[in-house]
Amino acid sequence: MPPLILALDFGGTKHTAAITYPGERNWQAHKRAFSPANADASTDIEIMTSLAEELLAGKQPAAIGVSFGGPVDFKTGTVYLSHHVTAWENIPLQQLLEMEFGVPVSVDNDANVAALGEHRFGIGQGYESLMYITVSTGVGGGLILNGKPWRGANGMAGEIGHTAIDPNGPLWFGRRGCVERLASGPFIAQQAREWLQAKPEQGQILRNLVNGNLEAITAEVVSQAAAEGDELALQALEKAAWALGVGIGNSANLINPQLFILGGGVAKAGEIFWRMLRKFARETAMPEVDFEIVYAALGDDAPLWGAVALAENLI
Amino acid sequence: MPPLILALDFGGTKHTAAITYPGERNWQAHKRAFSPANADASTDIEIMTSLAEELLAGKQPAAIGVSFGGPVDFKTGTVYLSHHVTAWENIPLQQLLEMEFGVPVSVDNDANVAALGEHRFGIGQGYESLMYITVSTGVGGGLILNGKPWRGANGMAGEIGHTAIDPNGPLWFGRRGCVERLASGPFIAQQAREWLQAKPEQGQILRNLVNGNLEAITAEVVSQAAAEGDELALQALEKAAWALGVGIGNSANLINPQLFILGGGVAKAGEIFWRMLRKFARETAMPEVDFEIVYAALGDDAPLWGAVALAENLI
Numbered sequence: 168m169p170p171l172i173l174a175l176d177f178g179g180t181k182h183t184a185a186i187t188y189p190g191e192r193n194w195q196a197h198k199r200a201f202s203p204a205n206a207d208a209s210t211d212i213e214i215m216t217s218l219a220e221e222l223l224a225g226k227q228p229a230a231i232g233v234s235f236g237g238p239v240d241f242k243t244g245t246v247y248l249s250h251h252v253t254a255w256e257n258i259p260l261q262q263l264l265e266m267e268f269g270v271p272v273s274v275d276n277d278a279n280v281a282a283l284g285e286h287r288f289g290i291g292q293g294y295e296s297l298m299y300i301t302v303s304t305g306v307g308g309g310l311i312l313n314g315k316p317w318r319g320a321n322g323m324a325g326e327i328g329h330t331a332i333d334p335n336g337p338l339w340f341g342r343r344g345c346v347e348r349l350a351s352g353p354f355i356a357q358q359a360r361e362w363l364q365a366k367p368e369q370g371q372i373l374r375n376l377v378n379g380n381l382e383a384i385t386a387e388v389v390s391q392a393a394a395e396g397d398e399l400a401l402q403a404l405e406k407a408a409w410a411l412g413v414g415i416g417n418s419a420n421l422i423n424p425q426l427f428i429l430g431g432g433v434a435k436a437g438e439i440f441w442r443m444l445r446k447f448a449r450e451t452a453m454p455e456v457d458f459e460i461v462y463a464a465l466g467d468d469a470p471l472w473g474a475v476a477l478a479e480n481l482i
Numbered sequence: 483m484p485p486l487i488l489a490l491d492f493g494g495t496k497h498t499a500a501i502t503y504p505g506e507r508n509w510q511a512h513k514r515a516f517s518p519a520n521a522d523a524s525t526d527i528e529i530m531t532s533l534a535e536e537l538l539a540g541k542q543p544a545a546i547g548v549s550f551g552g553p554v555d556f557k558t559g560t561v562y563l564s565h566h567v568t569a570w571e572n573i574p575l576q577q578l579l580e581m582e583f584g585v586p587v588s589v590d591n592d593a594n595v596a597a598l599g600e601h602r603f604g605i606g607q608g609y610e611s612l613m614y615i616t617v618s619t620g621v622g623g624g625l626i627l628n629g630k631p632w633r634g635a636n637g638m639a640g641e642i643g644h645t646a647i648d649p650n651g652p653l654w655f656g657r658r659g660c661v662e663r664l665a666s667g668p669f670i671a672q673q674a675r676e677w678l679q680a681k682p683e684q685g686q687i688l689r690n691l692v693n694g695n696l697e698a699i700t701a702e703v704v705s706q707a708a709a710e711g712d713e714l715a716l717q718a719l720e721k722a723a724w725a726l727g728v729g730i731g732n733s734a735n736l737i738n739p740q741l742f743i744l745g746g747g748v749a750k751a752g753e754i755f756w757r758m759l760r761k762f763a764r765e766t767a768m769p770e771v772d773f774e775i776v777y778a779a780l781g782d783d784a785p786l787w788g789a790v791a792l793a794e795n796l797i
Contacts (some may be wrong), residue, residue, distance in 0.1 A: 238770050247770050297637055308736075317627060319738020320611055323771045328736040331728050331766050334648055342766060413646050420641040421623075421736055423634020451646050451657060455553055455562050455639045 168176035170229030170482055171195075171270075174474035175215055175220070177235045178275070179251030179304065180209065185471055186228070187477055192288065196222045207254040210245075216267060222278055231272040232477030234280035234470035241322040244274035250305065256460055272476040273316070275299070277470045281463070282309030283316055283427050284473030290464035296424035299463070300327055302411060303431035306347040309423065311465045325415045338395060338458040349410030352433050359403040370399035390436040410441035415444070416451020419458050432461035485544030485797055486510075488583075489789035490530055491592070492550045494566030497526065499533040500544070500786055503731040504794055507603065511537045518585065523561075531582060546579055546587040547597035547792030549785035554590030559589035581588070587699065588792040590633070591618070592642055592785045594797035596778070598631055599788030600689060600743050605779035611739035614778070615642055620745035621662040625737065647728045664725030665706035667701035667748050674704045676719040705751040719751060723758035730759070731766020734773050763782040 169188045176183040185197040192286045198218045202211060227270075238247040238256065242413020264272040275283075282299035285291040291299070291311065300308045305330030310317040318324050328347030329340065336344020363370045365397060373392035375382040387408075392400035415427055433440075445460055452458065463474050484503045491498040500512040513533045517526060552570065553562040559576020579587040588600075597614035600606040606614070606626065615623045619645030625632040625742065628645045633639055643662030644655065651659020663669055675696045688707035692698040701722075707715035730742055742763075748755075760775055780787050 226507075238768075295609040312627060312632060318736075320740040320769075321738055321770055321772055323768060324736065324738040326738075326771075327770060329735045329768050330732040332647060332649070334724075335650065340768075353765065410647075413649075418736055420644045421637040421733055422632075423636055423641075425635040451639060452643050453641060453655075455636055456634075456641075457636055473564065 170479045171223075171226055172475055172482075173219055173231045174471050174478060175231065176471045176474060177211060177215065177217065177233065178277075178378045179236045179320060182215050182218060183471055184215060184222055184472065186373045188312070192390045198222055201464035202225060202252065206252050208252065209254070210247070211252055211255075212260075212263065216313060217481050218350050219268075224427060228268065228270055230478040230481035231269055231276040231281075232474035232479075232481075233260065233264065233272060234277045234474045235260065236277045236307035237275055239274055239322055240281070241275045241318050244272065246274070268322055271480055271481040275316075275477060276307070276309075276322070278307035279309035279316055279318060279322075280437045280473035280477060281430060281465075281469035282311050282325070282428075282467055282473065283468040283476045285463055286311045286314075286469070287476040288445025288465060288472045289428075289469060291428055292428060294426050296422075297426040297428060298325065298327075298418055299345060299426045299428045299430065300411075300415070300470070302350060302429065303352050306351050306414075308400070308412070308418075312422075312424070314325050319354065327418055330414055330417060331399050332417070346410050346414040350407040350414070350433065355386040355403055355407045355433065357385045359400060360384050360441035362399050362403065366399065370397055372397035373400045386433055386436065390440060393439055394437050401439065404440050405443050407433065408440050411450045415448040415460065418455045419452040421447065423456055423458075425458065427458060427460040429460060429462050430466065430469055486538075486541055487790055487793045487797075488534055488543035488546045489793060490546065490548045490765060491789060492526060492530060492548065492788045493592075494551045494564070497530050498786055499537055499571070501537050501791060504797065514677050517567065521567050523564070523567065523573050524569070524571075526567055527578065532761055534583075541714075543583065543585055543732065543782045543793075544547060545585055545685040545793040545796035546583060547595075547789030547794075547796075548575065548587060548589040549577065549592045550575065550589055551592045551731070552560055554589055554637055555560075556590050556594070556633050557740055559587065560750045561589070574699070583689055585617065586796040588793060588796055590631075591622070591624075591637070592624035594631055594633060594637075595788035595792060596647040596745060596780075597640070597743075598624050598785035598791045599747075599786070600778055601626045601629075602791040603672050603780060603787045604784060605776055606741060609741050612668035612741040612743060613640065613652075613733055613737065613739045614743045614745065614784070615726075615730070616746035617748035618743065619669050622731075623733075625739070627737075627739070642729045645729055645732060646768050647725060647732070660728040663726070665722040665748065669720055670701040670704050670722045670748065673701045673716060673721060675699050676713050677718065677726065681714065683714055686689060687712035688715045701748055705755060708754055709752050716754065719755050720758050723755050726763050727762025728766045729757045730763040730775065733769045734763065734767040738771055738773075740773065742773060743778050744775060745781065745784055749777060
């Protein structure tokens with residue numbers, strides 16, 4: 168029998184476990200569970216452990232790769248914290264899982280792991296340098312340089328979401344006008360909501376899509392309204408595309424990777440968003456700096472496939 | 483006899499050639515010449531060649547390392563352009579020097595080369611990752627990651643000067659509010675001059691330092707006035723420290739190197755500037771991201787020592 172690989176993805180609200188064999192491109196088995204409302208680190212770990220044990224059905228994996236939705240010290244596999252779930256501060260996740268399963272474990276944050284997944288199995292195959300960016304509830308990033316993950320001195324490299332691009336922008340985690348505060352899904356929705364409240368005569372298409380219930384607005388609905396010609400929705404989307412485009416252009420000037428790969432919900436915002444994004448990124452980058460921005464091939468499974476790559480590196 | 487190394491530094495206005503031996507920390511000989519007012523690429527190359535021939539006095543170098551003040555395609559040693567001197571567009575400098583001297587030549591842009599110099603011989607020795615930033619007429623940067631230069635896909639990595647941090651800032655090379663336009667020496671002086679003209683009752687210390695001749699104001703004079711308690715000068719310096727600090731904080735979030743090394747004239751702006759710079763950089767970087775900002779140990783010779791390192795890599 169080939170060595171079995173266990174891949175775990177600790178998301179903010181849902182957890183996924185999967186098993187496969189080296190060289191395979193399909194899951195042998197795959198299971199998902201949602202966190203309860205009052206989740207903390209120990210309930211998250213319990214849920215994940217029982218998902219894994221169900222999948223393994225008594226078999227022993229050769230190695231475990233883990234994607235975690237928050238900053239991680241890769242060298243020790245210790246979680247710094249979670250922005251979504253309490254009590255994750257300084258949890259030695261790698262060590263806990265090694266004790267639980269008795270096999271080598273590798274843990275990294277979701278954007279780094281997704282970068283690795285897209286590089287090993289997805290659209291980044293064969294590229295020497297790339298930056299993976301996920302835009303959903305938050306904005307995270309991971310880097311591959313010289314064909315290998317570049318994690319930085321504290322495992323924090325790639326944090327494009329927390330780069331500041333507007334000193335007059337809104338405050339977020341102590342910084343004004345950072346990319347995450349301007350381009351992430353919840354803030355696209357919030358911006359549209361604020362403008363709808365301030366301008367009662369505008370945004371009719373968007374209002375209709377949610378039957379006048381502004382609380383039901385999401386970034387996805389804003390994208391849909393923009394595609395149907397709603398000017399207000401288009402402006403909300405343009406603001407996000409601008410912020411993310413400047414962030415990508417700045418990253419291109421600083422790091423100069425060959426490729427940017429976009430994943431997460433906001434990356435599905437459609438043609439108009441992508442056209443604006445590419446324009447703003449191109450205008451921000453120097454003319455000598457070449458790059459492409461492409462959609463993630465592995466979609467929401469990028470972190471899980473990256474976890475497989477982490478585990479493969481241990482075998 | 484050990485192999486002789488020839489190091490060349492093509493600056494914007496002055497050219498320097500020096501010779502040394504591998505392992506040496508002093509120059510065997512060192513010569514500098516200024517460009518004429520109507521310089522172009524061919525006069526620059528002529529001046530440099532004759533400097534080198536004087537130093538070599540008939541001896542053959544084993545290899546030549548070259549620092550160039552402008553973007554370079556490192557893979558081919560071709561200069562993209564110079565921002566200071568005409569006719570440098572797409573000049574194959576490496577090839578021209580290899581034909582002239584008949585030995586291997588390596589060419590890179592000055593900030594990349596200075597990063598290499600500080601890493602091999604200066605304050606960056608032993609660090610796995612660092613970013614060198616030069617702040618003078620322009621703002622350039624170079625990266626060392628995993629102990630080696632990271633140049634990016636087009637040799638353009640490290641261009642912190644062209645990262646955009648203020649959408650309402652002044653226009654510069656097609657970008658609004660980039661770090662170079664806000665933090666470089668000439669713009670510190672220009673900002674102070676504009677405020678002096680707009681506020682006749684302010685900046686008395688600064689005015690006195692130049693005997694009322696605002697055209698004589700330089701970033702150095704602004705620093706001096708700030709150190710002597712001039713409020714207007716302090717504000718001009720703070721604006722530059724803010725821009726550079728945000729640029730460094732953003733770079734820390736994106737690249738997470740252990741160390742930032744600052745060189746160039748503005749890095750000599752004194753204690754007040756450094757205190758403000760460190761504060762703004764720390765506020766912009768995420769709390770999990772550790773770094774230091776230190777002064778370049780090799781000073782203005784960093785590119786020339788980096789050129790030695792480039793040549794050593796060829797031997």
